[in-house]
Amino acid sequence: MSIAEHEIENREGIPDKEHCAYSLVFDNVNKHFHAKQTTRDKGNVMKNMVQAYAALDRVPSLDLDNHQLSSTKFEESHAPISYQMKMKSDYIQLVRETLIEHIPFFKCIQLERNIEHVYEDQSAERSNLIPLGVLDKDETKIADMVDIMENYHKYVLGSREEDPITIPLFVEGLSVERSYDAQNARINADNAW
Template sequence: MTVRHQTRDRSNKMLNMVQSYAARDRIPSLHLSDRMPTPDDIMDISLRAYLPTNIDETLLRSEMTVMIKKTLRDNLEVFKDLKIESHIHHPYQLESSRKSVISDCTPLILLLHADGLSCERGNDAQSARINGSNAWTQLQGLRMSIQEWHKRQFLLQDAYDELYSGQCARDKGTLFHLKIFFNHRSVSSNVKNDFDHNEEFLDCCAQGYILLAAVHIMNIRDLDEKPMDMPSDENERQLYLDRVAYEIADSCFLSVVHVSNKAADVSNETEDTYDYCICKQEKPGQMMIYCDNKHCKKGTWFHLECLCMNEEDVPNGKWYCSPECKMPIHTYKQGKGNRKVVADALTDHKRDYALMVMWRGLNQRIRKDAIRENDGERMIRH
């Protein structure tokens, strides 16, 4: 039921009223302990337990592949007749698929997960109704459990803080540009104003980039075209779909091992590392020349000997070490000031941005699927 009313801060505000029922648990939980964890129990948990393991990485990669295959099957004409797993399996999916049984007898023990303030209000409500006429009016059976209620919102907000900016309105393919192009007026940088629209918009953009990656891998021009190397046998087509999905997942997946190796490489570097010139060696007494591109990634300062240059070859004006560094800095009007964009031929920023949108969108979609499928372990893991 939806009610609209006028307020000072917002002239048209929507309130959602929901009637709730207590349902019997379809999954047995009598083996679980009712003891609340203490601060000492939490302090005893090793920090390593909070870091993702190789098993977590393997599971996440598999879950991403399932979501990618579903996107390809739903949008590419050549895959629409294939039967694939539309949801991620978990041990209790059979029990979760059964119809709920509404409790109409004595109150059951019902956990209410909320933040600290909401749990405090729940306890106050039980205390205020302690003299009720029956168990229902006394709110018996309700057990407050502190848990972060807005996890999905915080993670989505983190994604928008990283990927959504009004300064990128002219950059094609960014979330802000796509919002304007498709006229998604409800999307904003503050996701709590309209969480559902912001979540759907990120999912839509992620699926769009997934399809673009598939079009590139399959070497086709549109979603209805059939690839030249598409097999006719159904089983081989299924393998073809798996191969495309695996390749897309690998392109946007940042491995934990990869990050660990990069961190190890950085930690192994000594403080005496010489970052100048192409030789990366300190040569006292050698004359050096400076590259006038402050974003130079090849050394900034260079020995004349390493460049096969003499002192007479040093120009009076600016000097650049390579054609990439000589590329001009493009400037265009942005509000009251100028925004400078430095051309960088060594990094494909648009590709990195697209991969990050895919990564964020797939993670958000996996979390949503876990809630829909009642997969508690996956809810915690993500």
């Protein structure tokens, strides 16, 4: 039995919403304040802040392993041939739909959408976003980035006695580097600044 057949057969076995995890997303928010009169002591000011929200997963992911892909067997990490063929037919269907939609010559052709996906209903739902507020921190400063990471860590489930659940943190590329720098600085620090 292929992965696709197994997924479609087990559609009823999809866990409820309470078994879904969430992801954290943050980005910097900047506000430029113009001074009415610029002097030696007063000038234009850039206020840097960070805004975040939690996005509830529409598809349950708590049952997935957190280990690296390199530690899995080759057979587990690659789809069977039947699943690859199903994906190929799905891609062909998507190309057909795109051609019919954008090329006037093909507008007369009517196609039925026959791509089945195990999480199609969940993916069609509206995203549930929970605002986490704005922090008055500048992510370009490592000390502030440590505070930002500590603030978001309180939203991670688990206690110090048990391993916390891995929660993805989605940010832009530069913020990822800053978060790595903040983690590394915290690991090597003698105290909390």
